[in-house]
Amino acid sequence: MMADDNTEQTKTAGQMPAMKPVVDVAAETAKMETDKMWVIMGPQHPFSHGLWTLKIKVDGEIVTDAEPIVGYLHRGWEKEAENRPYPKIIPMADRLCYAASMTYTHLYCMTVEKALGIDPPDKAKYIMIIADEINRLQSHLMWLAAVGTDLGNFTVFLWAMREREYWMDMNVRLCGARMTTNYPRIGGVRNDTPELFDRDIIRCTEHFEKAVWDIIGLIDDSSIYVSRMKNTGILTPEQCANLGITGPALRGTGVDFDLRRDDPYSNYDQIDFDVPVLKQGDSYARYMVRVEEMLQSCKIIKQAMAKVRALGKNAPYRLKVPSNVPAGRHFAKLEDPRGESMMYLISDGTDKPYRLKVRSPIFVNVSASRELCMGCRIADVPAIMAMIDMCLGETDR
DSSP: OHHHHHHHHHHHHTSOOOOOOOOOHHHHHHHSOOOOEEEEEOSSSGGGSSSOEEEEEEETTEEEEEEEEOOTTOOOHHHHHTTSOGGGGHHHHHTTOGGGHHHHHHHHHHHHHHHHTOOOOHHHHHHHHHHHHHHHHHHHHHHHHHHHHHTTOHHHHHHHHHHHHHHHHHHHHHHSOSSSOOOEETTEESSOOOTTHHHHHHHHHHHHHHHHHHHHHHHHTOHHHHHHHTTSSOOOHHHHHHHTOOTHHHHTTTOOOOHHHHSOOTTGGGSOOOOOOOSSOSHHHHHHHHHHHHHHHHHHHHHHHHHHHHHOTTSOOBOOOOSSOOSEEEEEEEEETTEEEEEEEEEOSSSSEEEEEEEOHHHHHHTTHHHHHTTOBGGGHHHHHHTTOOOHHHHHO
16 A cells, blocks of 8 residues: 555656636626616716706616717797797897806897897907806806716815806896896997996906916815826717817817807907817816816906906997898807807898707717717716716707
8 A cells, every 4th residue: 555655646746736727707708798787867866967867878887878868958948039029039048058148148149140230349349258258267167066066075066166156246246147147238238347347357367366276276186086087088089070069078189179269259359368278088188178268268358358448438338229130041159168059040021030049069068978978987977977067958948
């Protein structure tokens, strides 16, 4: 027995025992057929920023498909506009997007002015530049506040809303209203700038140019906050062109285009400002573009206010216009805080539009949900869609 044992030990001493083959986990996982399922995000889900639904198809935690569903807020705005005289549509245009009310009323008035073939006074144009940029600032700050809660930083919400209040006060000083302003008029603006408005608006810009850095530092110093935005929701310029995406989302992909500079209106060609552009195309790039836009808006307001002062208190700010609009087809566009807003008017020679069509930038941008979310994780979806800056009022109309 001892000899046999020694013989067995001798046989195995020079040989390695047989090893089991190494399993290629990635290959085996790829062969597995997992069940995919649709998950409903919204309309009550806090990520949705309004009444809309995003259906996402997930494989585990990875999004493989997405389908946006809108229409919960549809009010028939375009049809209602056919039943009202041109001046009475101005307050309705305010309600297209409460966060960007001034730009929509301005756009509507520009469309009718083109139909009438009139050019508002220079003073009205510069005042509307100031009003539009106040609108852009308070809209971007509302977006930034909402992003703070989406990504788990309530302090960002509080600080951004605090700064927004100063700009809302400027709206009150200019026209007596905070959000739905009813300020632009066909042929100009409702009233001149009030006494000491030039002093107050300059103080507000100088304060904001310092205070905004506190909010930026709060965000950029948070590794969790930044990591949720970087390399998520990536878009290319080609995708933006095919999908019709405009505004900060487009400029975040490296496309240097802004209607205020490249197809100017309301004397924007008399103002010196830069167009922020980043090439990464991710959620962080869209965030940085909007932050830089706020600083540029302060620069624009200062210059426009100087132009208003130079024209003097006695310069006209509104023209008298006829009630009826000549028959024809007319088109105007404007750089809204969320992208290119457009209106197409068909007039029939009466005091009411025959047809008035609105092109909403967010209706187009939300249509890109599939391209934005494909391949991301479920936890990335709120951050990705937050950077689109949703407004369902203008989307559904």
